[in-house]
Amino acid sequence: MRNRMGLFGTVPFLLLIFEHVHAQCSLPSFEANNVVPSEFYPPSHSFPEGFVLTFECKTGHKATGQGQSKTVTCSNGSWTELALTCTPVKCDPPPAIVNGEFVDAPLEVYEYSQVVTYKCNKGFSLSGKASIHCSEDGTFKPEPPKCVDGCVKPVIPNAYRISGKASPPYTIGSFIEYGCSPDYVLEGASQITCKGERWDPEPPMCIEPCNKPDFGANFILTQEFQSKSKFPHKSKATLECSRGYVSVDPAVIRSDVTCDRTTWTPLKLTCKEDPKNTTETSNALVLACLGKFGYNKW
Numbered sequence: 001m002r003n004r005m006g007l008f009g010t011v012p013f014l015l016l017i018f019e020h021v022h023a024q025c026s027l028p029s030f031e032a033n034n035v036v037p038s039e040f041y042p043p044s045h046s047f048p049e050g051f052v053l054t055f056e057c058k059t060g061h062k063a064t065g066q067g068q069s070k071t072v073t074c075s076n077g078s079w080t081e082l083a084l085t086c087t088p089v090k091c092d093p094p095p096a097i098v099n100g101e102f103v104d105a106p107l108e109v110y111e112y113s114q115v116v117t118y119k120c121n122k123g124f125s126l127s128g129k130a131s132i133h134c135s136e137d138g139t140f141k142p143e144p145p146k147c148v149d150g151c152v153k154p155v156i157p158n159a160y161r162i163s164g165k166a167s168p169p170y171t172i173g174s175f176i177e178y179g180c181s182p183d184y185v186l187e188g189a190s191q192i193t194c195k196g197e198r199w200d201p202e203p204p205m206c207i208e209p210c211n212k213p214d215f216g217a218n219f220i221l222t223q224e225f226q227s228k229s230k231f232p233h234k235s236k237a238t239l240e241c242s243r244g245y246v247s248v249d250p251a252v253i254r255s256d257v258t259c260d261r262t263t264w265t266p267l268k269l270t271c272k273e274d275p276k277n278t279t280e281t282s283n284a285l286v287l288a289c290l291g292k293f294g295y296n297k298w
Contacts, residue, residue: 049075099120
């Protein structure tokens with residue numbers, strides 16, 4: 001009787017397990033809808049009863065309508081229907097540009113991420129990005145470039161014009177000579193000339209200076225550099241050990257560092273606390289204590 005009751009007692013438990021197993025849902029695939037789960041799940045992942053899974057359009061696709069439900073629910077071992085349906089993104093041909101043309105023959109329609117490249121007619125220069133692409137919203141981005149007569153005005157941060165033409169249009173033969181703001185260093189040719197579609201040579205750059213070097217409390221700039229706050233590109237500064245510190249290597253008591261595009265080269269100097277300074281400090285404390293509390297001879 002006990003064995004039969006034990007067997008009958010096991011049956012409901014097995015039924016619960018069986019019901020629980022059937023309540024699981026495997027990872028669904030709505031390939032025809034051109035969607036993917038909003039979060040990544042391994043292919044073997046199982047979902048419990050009542051789990052809500054959210055989908056989104058595949059890259060390069062967009063929803064076919066507004067307000068479509070993006071979720072499905074695990075119910076009795078299967079998923080509810082997904083309303084979200086997506087179609088591949090298509091772009092209409094981009095516009096032509098004045099005094100320019102497409103590098104390749106234009107198509108009637110473009111797919112997502114397809115690129116179109118422009119070029120300017122002879123004597124004109126391209127202003128903007130030469131290539132644009134079909135984006136996810138069905139439009140080309142960025143905006144198409146423009147073809148301007150002559151050379152485009154250079155934009156050189158922290159530079160100023162010394163001589164030459166001050167403003168566009170820059171036609172063939174126009175030139176500009178540049179200088180840089182204080183503490184900035186000119187890299188490249190100071191004078192450039194418009195060759196019709198480009199500047200020759202390429203416009204220069206003004207390299208930003210370094211701030212005062214800071215390698216920690218153990219180091220200090222030598223006297224000649226202490227009043228400076230900015231150091232131009234490729235300039236040097238010399239450091240030595242701060243007061244109360246000595247060099248680990250007695251043969252190296254100073255070290256130069258060089259400004260390299262707003263950063264300093266490594267410092268080849270190591271300073272440690274001066275042992276003599278520590279001893280003198282200890283003796284001074286002892287003497288101070290003796291003076292305060294008195295000194296009695298035994």
